[in-house]
Amino acid sequence: MTTLTSISDTISATLAAGWSLPNMKDIIELAYMISAGLFIFSLHWMSDPKTARRGVFAGVAAMAMAVLFTWAKPDVTRHLWIIIPLALSVWPGIWLANVPLTAVPQRTALSHAFGGLAAGLVGTAKFLYWFHNEPEMLTSFRVAAIVLEVLLGYLTLTGSVIAAAKLQEVKWIPQRPWVYPGQNIVNLIAFGVAVVGGAVLIVQPTAAYAPYIFFGIVFLALNFGWMLVMPIGGADMPTVIAILNAYAGLAAVAMGFVLDNKLLIVAGALDGSSGLILSIIMCKAMNRSFSNVLFGAFGQVQAKAAGGEQKSYKPETPEDAAAMMGQAGLVVVVPGYGMAVAQAQHKVRELYDQLKKKGVDVKFAIHPVAGRMPGHMNVLLAEAEIPYTDLLEMDDINQDMPVCDVCLVLGANDVVNPAARYDKNSPIYGMPIIDADKARMVYAVKRSKNPGFAGIDNELYFLDKTRMLFGDAKAVVGELVKNLAPSASMH
């Protein structure tokens, strides 16, 4: 009896203690831990299209927990200051979620910019607040983390804005790489100044001149962003977006160090590793190193490579091309940015349907850097309701290319250029490509007779088995569909 009473006493005492204010901190920490775990599951479920949507729900749950339990913190009391920005963010959030899928690269870049801005602002606010009110909080570790957070945050902000503008093809940003002599030296000096400034701040965070140094670093970081992205051309955008993704994640990690919050660290690290892996995949797919993408100034090499002897294209009518495809056993479509620009994916779906009706097997060969961001082509083709089981990765489809009867190159260029295999002078030498030239017959859809974005002639277009279909990708595929359709539907 006495034991029971004492146990129940203990329990009630524990419960009382559990719900009193001091232990709220533990509950919040626990919620953060569960939230971090859910984020990991969220990414884990992305491994398969079948479970991927579950991943989104896990992510939403994790984020909701993080928001609500942070809001429940005892010292978070100014609720109006939270409710108003929250309410204001609903409309732009929904608007950004419903952009056309061809604009997803820009949207992604813009959202990296927002992430960078948030990290930068929190870092700035924290530093200045501590400097003026609690200078003892500015330990070396915290200051180092703040410097990192602010550098990465503001760099991501301006870099992503420029990247988004380039992807949106606005007039005031040149599409071609923007380079000037000594560019790398200027960048290096600016970076060196920022590092020195950061070091001074770490050693003397409470000196009277510290805010000036701090704003100097902010200024430099804002400039790094555009300085890093301006020299990078459109073809390198997938890598740049992936790198900016990693930066945005690392900025969140740094914020976690500043605020002593492990949830921020874990979620930021997940994001950072995602950006890292994607950039590695993109770099490998172009046979280039990180430094080459960031400092390589792709444009300069191209100028030399362009302008060989004039070769002649062999044009073909859509009627003949359609007839050829209708008799094929296997047709492989290689989509590229041209398909996205022309919004041709729905016409491609019609082509897919018509060919399937005739018993032709149709596969899509997706190069990792096709389009303007990782996985861009897959999303566009999925939007057109083409089953993802027919979207094949480069390595898988290359085994089948020798038995492919017709290869239709649709707005892709560099990713099918055989020069990548043997021409050491070509800027794309060593880049793994889709073996379009191994197919029995190649049809290339091309908007004009000018060389592509990279400015390199594509030898694939001049092979004996290649025929050109000139015109807008959507219009050409539409013609193909019309010629393939059974006469019944022609009326």
Added chain:
Amino acid sequence: MLLPVVGQVIGALGAQAAEQAVQGAGQVADGVGGAHAVQPLDFVSMLFAFMLATFIGIGVIRRVSRLLHTPLMSLTNAISAIAVVGSIMIAGGEHYPTWVRVMGACALFASMTNIISGFMITDRMLKMFHAAPEGQAK
């Protein structure tokens, strides 16, 4: 091996800056284990969390289907908007002056926009991925 070394270096720096007094090397080393015991422990465990989360992240992300790299990016966009935690603490914090809170509110707006648009567009894209149904087209 590396972590304790890094920790010691940063810990020594911290002790130096905090005390701002002339101290011998021995006393600084003392500071790591003694007077500043809480602080170094704190950041070492944070670095630990960072390291482990990075390894988990790399392991998990490598297995993500290449088909889904675009949705993956928008999902990680939303996840990195976890900066919302810091923004809420600053925007709604009890004792912050108004100018700090304004910055926090802007940060909160930016990260909340990312959360809403990131999760919504990821789901919108994922809904479009269908496996090939044998026989039926739609």
